[in-house]
Each structure stands twice: as C-alpha cells, then as structure tokens.
Amino acid sequence: MTITIIYISLSGNTESFVKRLSSYLKTWHQIDTKLINIKELDHTTFPVTEPFVAMLPTYLEGGNGVDNGDVEILTTPLGDFIAAHDNYKSCYGIVGSGNRNFNHQFCLTAKQYAKRFGFPVLDEFELRGTSSDIERIAGKIIAAQEAFDVD
Ligand SMILES: Cc1cc2nc3c(=O)[nH]c(=O)nc-3n(C[C@H](O)[C@H](O)[C@H](O)COP(=O)(O)O)c2cc1C
Numbered sequence: 001m002t003i004t005i006i007y008i009s010l011s012g013n014t015e016s017f018v019k020r021l022s023s024y025l026k027t028w029h030q031i032d033t034k035l036i037n038i039k040e041l042d043h044t045t046f047p048v049t050e051p052f053v054a055m056l057p058t059y060l061e062g063g064n065g066v067d068n069g070d071v072e073i074l075t076t077p078l079g080d081f082i083a084a085h086d087n088y089k090s091c092y093g094i095v096g097s098g099n100r101n102f103n104h105q106f107c108l109t110a111k112q113y114a115k116r117f118g119f120p121v122l123d124e125f126e127l128r129g130t131s132s133d134i135e136r137i138a139g140k141i142i143a144a145q146e147a148f149d150v151d
Contacts, residue, residue, distance in 0.1 A: 001031050003145060006048070006091075007055035008038040008078040014057045014097050017129040024134050029142065038078045045084035051092050051148050053122065053141050054082060058098035058109045072109055082117060092148035093122035095137055100126055120144075 003025060009015035018035060025031040036048075056078055063070025072079070082088045096110025107124040114121045122140045125133040 001029075001142075001145070002034060002050075003031055003141060004034045004036065004048070004050055004052035005055060006036045006038065006052050006078070006081065008075050009057065010039065010059065010074050013128045014055055017097065017125065017134070018055055020129075020131075021134050021138060024138055025142075029138070031142070038081050041077070041081070043077055043080070045081050045087075047085035048087045048090050051090055051145055053144065054078065054091055054094040054113070056094055056096055056110045056113060058096065058102070058105065058107055060102075060105055060108060063105065070105060070108065072112070075109060079113060079116075082113070088117040088119065091117065091119050093120045093141070093144045095122050095141070096124045097129070098124070098126065 005018055007014055007018050015037065022033040022035060025033055056075060059072065059074040060070040061073050082091060094110045094113055096107030098107040100106050110121050110124065122144055123137045125137065
C-alpha cells in the first residue's frame with residue numbers, strides 16, 4: 001500500500017507532521033508515502049488519479065469563525081490544486097491543522113474545504129502535532145483509504 005499525501009505548509013509545522021507521519025507509516029505499517037508539497041509547485045497543477053489525503057493548516061485574516069467573515073490567505077493554492085482537473089474526486093479526506101488560540105476558527109479552512117468538495121474532515125491536530133496525534137491520524141488515514149479503494 002502507498003499513501004499519497006498532498007499538503008501545504010508555510011511555516012513548517014504541517015511539513016514536520018507529514019514527515020513524522022510518513023516515518024511512522026513506514027516503520028509500523030510498512031506503508032510507503034508519496035508526498036506532494038503544493039508550496040513547491042508554484043501554482044502549477046496536474047491531474048492526480050490515485051487516491052490521496054490532503055493536509056491543510058489554517059491561515060485566516062479577520063473573522064471569528066462564528067458570525068462574521070473570514071478570508072483564507074496563503075493556503076488557497078491547495079484549494080486550487082484540488083479543484084483543478086477534478087482532483088477532488090480522488091481525495092478521500094482532509095486533515096486540518098491550526099492553533100487552538102484561534103478558538104472557533106481552529107482548523108476552519110479544512111471544514112470549509114470538506115463542505116466545498118464533499119469529502120470528510122478525517123481529523124485535526126494543533127501546530128506540529130504530538131506522537132499520539134500521529135498514531136491516531138495514521139489509523140484514520142489507512143482506514144479511509146481502504147474504504148475508498150473498495151468503493
Ligand atoms: C496569519 C495567521 C493566521 C492564522 N489563522 C489561524 C486560524 O484562523 N485558525 C487556526 O486554527 N490557526 C491559525 N493560524 C495558526 C496556523 O494554522 C498554525 O501555526 C499552523 O501550524 C501553521 O502550519 P504551517 O507551519 O504548516 O504553515 C494562523 C497563523 C497565522 C500566522
């Protein structure tokens with residue numbers, strides 16, 4: 001089994017999580033990962049036909065996540081990539097990340113993408129994530145990919 005992870009990371013937290021997750025999957029589940037960092041693509045897109053999971057930190061300007069507007073900044077290239085070539089059809093779920101100091105806006109963009117594209121939020125973690133986040137999220141990704149492959 002190979003797991004494709006498509007992510008964006010601006011300050012390195014999500015990147016750190018993805019790399020630790022990748023080593024965990026290899027060591028404990030003998031699963032290889034293919035990592036695509038959207039930041040390195042410089043706005044280019046290409047079709048992804050194999051199943052993938054997306055990982056998305058939250059960067060919002062303004063708003064409180066409850067009753068007034070919020071604007072996604074910096075992470076929009078991931079949304080554009082998922083929308084391009086109908087790539088969203090190969091995405092079986094998204095994992096959000098953020099900082100709990102943002103209260104109701106914690107991981108809000110992942111929830112917005114789930115609604116926009118019709119895939120589920122598989123889980124969430126804060127900042128670089130803990131080893132228990134890695135263990136739990138690895139389990140959820142494996143289960144979601146297996147279920148998606150059967151469909
Ligand atoms: C300008 C800015 C806005 C942010 N807005 C949110 C937010 O609305 N909700 C949230 O959960 N985290 C928010 N964060 C925290 C980031 O999502 C968090 O630091 C994340 O780990 C960054 O991931 P990265 O290092 O992979 O880019 C914000 C951070 C910055 C710098």
